[in-house]
């Protein structure tokens with residue numbers, strides 16, 4: 144059965160991540176082929192995901208040699224307890 | 225994802241068990257940043273580093289019993305996630321971890337006709353690349369605000385998937401959620417950010 148526009152919005156991450164179950168894929172493709180609104184919705188989700196990955200906070204914080212040393216000391220200490 | 229300076233788990237685990245200091249330093253250099261990043265998503269900036277440090281001690285304590293059913297990295301991140309979650313349970317007054325799985329619809333139902341097709345479809349955005357979107361300070365702030373108010377596990381899911389690039393399978397192990405709940409967390413988080421961009425683009 145062909146999904147509704149609402150169904151498309153509920154599963155658009157699964158679609159983008161190629162996690163849709165195989166039996167849902169043809170209906171999903173068919174809907175997107177016919178519905179300009181849902182194509183735009185899915186494109187905008189894709190753009191959102193790519194934007195999230197480029198946020199300044201998307202990069203894990205760096206660790207200095209001093210911090211590493213401090214944590215290693217703590218680890219050594221903990222094995223002595 | 226493999227870290228070039230870090231030996232494989234087979235070499236590394238015995239050395240860590242033997243309390244080899246160089247290996248301690250190697251693994252901290254490789255993973256501490258990722259751990260703080262994840263802890264920040266769950267408990268916030270202020271105590272993220274403290275939680276990650278607490279997790280290192282827990283890692284060493286649990287390592288002799290590590291059964292190798294996942295990679296060392298996945299297992300360490302799971303310890304971070306659990307340490308962060310228990311801090312959250314102890315310290316926060318209002319936040320419930322369960323709210324992450326709420327069943328509310330992704331898009332406001334008022335935007336659909338009774339037959340579930342669009343009544344008020346998405347409008348075109350002015351920007352069509354991440355760089356163009358992020359060029360606006362105001363929009364960057366809108367996105368940061370939207371991320372900040374996400375339930376902790378949703379923020380963790382989007383951090384691990386879209387920022388650290390981990391697979392869904394690993395993420396579900398790290399957060400100790402089922403595959404379907406993991407996907408729900410991720411999709412809700414992304415959709416809220418999408419909505420924040422949409423709101424901004426409407427102005």
Ligand SMILES: [Zn+2]
Pocket residue numbers: 147148151174178180181182342
């Ligand atoms: Zn549609």
